[in-house]
Amino acid sequence: MHILGIETSCDETAAAVVAADGTILSNVVFSQLDEHTPYGGVVPEIAARAHLDHIEAVVKAALDQSGIGWDRIDAVAATTGPGLIGGVIVGATVAKALAMVQDKPFVAVNHLEGHALTCRLTDDVAFPYLLLLVSGGHSQILIVGGVGRYKRLGSTIDDAVGEAFDKTAKMLGLGFPGGPAVEQAAKSGDPTRFDLPRPLMGRPGADFSFSGLKTAVRNTVERLPDPITDQDLADVAASFQAAVADVLADRMKNAIAEFRAAHPEGDTLVIAGGVAANQAIRARLSTLTDKLNMRTVAPPLKLCTDNGAMIAWAGLERFRLGKSDGFDAVCRPRWPLDTMEPA
Structure with a gap:
């Protein structure tokens, strides 16, 4: 099983392909640091425009570097919140479009769950x-x-x-x-x-x-x-x-x-x-x-900051439990983890 994951919740435009055994086949991150540095922080409008400018190239690079074709991609996952809503919409819309065109299931991922489950990708934590x-x-x-x-x-x-x-x-x-x-x-x-x-x-x-x-x-x-x-x-x-x-x-x-x-x-x-x-x-x-x-x-330092691999992995964890989402999945600026299901 292989999942393409897309992350655009803040100021990194990222995409990755991850396998069910935890192998990261690709993990491409475009940092918008140069765009936001003059302002001393992330400017939401600038971030959304930068995602639009770079997401196509980032996703293509992730697919090319993975070495596998769409015939071996089982689902497409994307962050649908929480985050800067303009950026979230960019990534989720691209992911839904790709899933629709390629006839693949779509998995909506909570950005925080991406961080929460990364340890299971890197260290197989129970x-x-x-x-x-x-x-x-x-x-x-x-x-x-x-x-x-x-x-x-x-x-x-x-x-x-x-x-x-x-x-x-x-x-x-x-x-x-x-x-x-x-x-x-x-x-x-x-x-x-x-x-x-x-x-x-x-x-x-x-x-x-x-x-x-x-x-x-x-x-x-x-x-x-x-x-x-x-x-x-x-x-x-x-x-x-x-x-x-x-x-x-x-x-x-x-x-x-x-x-x-x-x-x-x-x-x-x-x-x-x-x-x-x-x-x-x-x-x-x-x-x-x-x-x-x-x-x-x-996690390793490169997987602590926002990246596509954590979204692909969280999507994979959900997908192999039989969870997927419709193309009408809502993007949201707020989405607390503890509102999903009780531990």
Whole structure:
């Protein structure tokens, strides 16, 4: 079985062909970084136009690189939400058109489920497992009970952690995208120089809050003596990253206790989403899970950010369970995972 997957929910135009045994036959990603960098963030209208400009070439490249023809493609999957709705519509419409012309089933994929199930593509993780989903738009902790079966234990009450990284990078003049820029700057910084807050740390539950931390970073930058040195910026970046890692570890400790109470056999924490590429955060959470006798799984860096392979795989997981969708499948800007089925 082979699935063509198309992803256009934000600022990557991506397509991939994946086989049922987990072999990624192709995984083509066109990044719109150059288009959005002048604005310091993703501009939805520009993203939608760029998807229109590049999707045909990206899909063709994915099919060509896969080395197989349409006779061996069993279904076409595409992100139908959540995301920037203009981009979502572009990818879903192209996927539906291809499926219709080639007489193939169409599978509508929740973008977040693509991230959630990538660990099964890369590491064959068994259900149930605990998922920390952290990206520019999402910060959630969920129990993954099966394909389409999720229970949310916590989420952000204001800003997503990836957004906090982007805004911090902008305040420090580090450029876009913010996550990699802050991580790079933090490598030469002192994480103890600035005493930044750890919102909600030590409190019950597994919810996050990053708005106050973001404000504290702004106040810290404004108080720095003029001229601000590269070391000052590195120390702020390192202090911010350490605060985020502490908050995530604290929230995950509570979530792990709740997960184990419901699923004593569960032994795996999966970190997914763009922020999962941050090595300092990975290391902090691995230290936590080592102490609690759990293992931590995170996809390879190239599969943490948005890509077509994760959509193809999520589509494949759904399709082999007999799930497919009509060509009237709705595109949606919001689609919480825990509204699909309970874990």
